[in-house]
Amino acid sequence: MLLTSEQLGRFREDGFLVLPGLFGAEEVAALRAELPALFAEDTPANFREKRSGVVRTAMGLHLRNPVYARLVRHPRLVEPAMQMLADDRLYVQQAKVNAKEAFTGEVWQWHYDFATHHHEDGVPAPLALNLHVFLDDVGEFNGPLWFIRGSHRDGPAPTALDTATTSYPLWTVAEDVVARLVGLGGIVSAKGPAGTGLIFGDSLVHGSPPNMSPFPRRIFSLILNPVSNALTRHRRPDHQHHRDLTPVVPLGDDCLRSAMRAAG
Numbered sequence: 001m002l003l004t005s006e007q008l009g010r011f012r013e014d015g016f017l018v019l020p021g022l023f024g025a026e027e028v029a030a031l032r033a034e035l036p037a038l039f040a041e042d043t044p045a046n047f048r049e050k051r052s053g054v055v056r057t058a059m060g061l062h063l064r065n066p067v068y069a070r071l072v073r074h075p076r077l078v079e080p081a082m083q084m085l086a087d088d089r090l091y092v093q094q095a096k097v098n099a100k101e102a103f104t105g106e107v108w109q110w111h112y113d114f115a116t117h118h119h120e121d122g123v124p125a126p127l128a129l130n131l132h133v134f135l136d137d138v139g140e141f142n143g144p145l146w147f148i149r150g151s152h153r154d155g156p157a158p159t160a161l162d163t164a165t166t167s168y169p170l171w172t173v174a175e176d177v178v179a180r181l182v183g184l185g186g187i188v189s190a191k192g193p194a195g196t197g198l199i200f201g202d203s204l205v206h207g208s209p210p211n212m213s214p215f216p217r218r219i220f221s222l223i224l225n226p227v228s229n230a231l232t233r234h235r236r237p238d239h240q241h242h243r244d245l246t247p248v249v250p251l252g253d254d255c256l257r258s259a260m261r262a263a264g
């Protein structure tokens, strides 16, 4: 699947791109069906919310589950990434579901991913792409991602490591910088029904508010990074930045549906 030049232009301008209806209802149902068992596992790859203890993010999913092993090779995710980066040697840097559970899902502070990738893993350049698939309907109330439009064009903002606000250590952007960037580009929230796709770059400032609603909000997130821009430091565990630099090879477009048929 390739993006149009209009979509590529919008991504360059805004720093993110929403792809309505990227996955169908059956495919989303198959992905969701795997989550209860994955979230029930007692593993360091499942990070739990600080207050409630429910799963906040479940990582390393392609190594833990055959359906997610297919999803990280899905052509509707991998081919646009190859196109955008003009590079067909991309490795799976991270594959996770961020689960912002009803009532208890906590904030993701303002940040851009490259700050963490650079400081923690020694990634040289902000090239990685974050490719999302909404596994629930994402609306105004259940903690959608917020993006500062165009903030990737301002150059890397200064960051500081925050290990206190949530259970997940994150290099975050200070409020005065956020205020200045919002003054330039404004805030946009990424909403849409389950199955919506979303792509954003490593330098785009984003975050998401807590989920006070009775509606869960689960989003699959795949980070693909060029092999030529791989990590140079191995401080974090494998599930936070995978060491296997084998380039992903896209499967057929029906790879999720064929897995469903095989499972009966």
Ligand SMILES: O=C(O)CCC(=O)C(=O)O
Pocket: 098, 100, 108, 113, 143, 144, 145, 206, 207, 208, 219, 221
């Ligand atoms: O899932 C969210 O709400 C935000 C996650 C995020 O910002 C990230 O994984 O970098």
